[in-house]
Amino acid sequence: MQKTPITKHSTFFNDVYEVVKLIPKGRVTSYGAIAKYLGTAKSSRMVGYAMNAAHALPDVPAQRVVNRNGILTGKFHFETPTRMQELLAQDGVAVINDEVVKFKEVFWDPCIELHIG
DNA sequence: GTGCTGACTGCAG
DNA sequence: ACTGCAGCCAGCA
Numbered sequence: 001m002q003k004t005p006i007t008k009h010s011t012f013f014n015d016v017y018e019v020v021k022l023i024p025k026g027r028v029t030s031y032g033a034i035a036k037y038l039g040t041a042k043s044s045r046m047v048g049y050a051m052n053a054a055h056a057l058p059d060v061p062a063q064r065v066v067n068r069n070g071i072l073t074g075k076f077h078f079e080t081p082t083r084m085q086e087l088l089a090q091d092g093v094a095v096i097n098d099e100v101v102k103f104k105e106v107f108w109d110p111c112i113e114l115h116i117g
Numbered sequence: 118g119t120g121c122t123g124a125c126t127g128c129a130g
Numbered sequence: 131a132c133t134g135c136a137g138c139c140a141g142c143a
Contacts, residue, residue, distance in 0.1 A: 048124035074124030
């Protein structure tokens with residue numbers, strides 16, 4: 001059996017989705033925080049890339065993932081540029097000028113909340 | 118098979 | 131304070 005029975009392409013993307021799904025309502029996190037939690041802090045770009053593929057997954061709240069500045073950098077990848085802000089508003093996260101209000105207060109760090117690192 | 122792009126981040130100038 | 135460059139890895143022409 002040379003080929004793997006389980007066609008799991010990459011655990012990286014899967015792990016990213018698992019972490020994003022763990023983000024509680026009313027909280028947000030950053031690509032770097034997820035990347036660091038996975039042990040690949042330098043691969044923060046891959047986290048954003050995984051979010052692009054996350055559109056196929058219904059349980060992945062990609063709107064809760066923003067960059068380290070709290071800016072909705074990926075809002076243009078949603079159905080509409082305002083979709084991301086609306087979803088965050090439904091979660092109780094205020095967004096003004098494409099930036100999360102009180103970002104540091106609603107920031108959810110998996111490394112801390114999950115007691116890692 | 119080769120090369121470029123990209124929902125980021127950290128460091129240097 | 132802002133700007134520019136390099137690193138990381140997967141997908142696509």
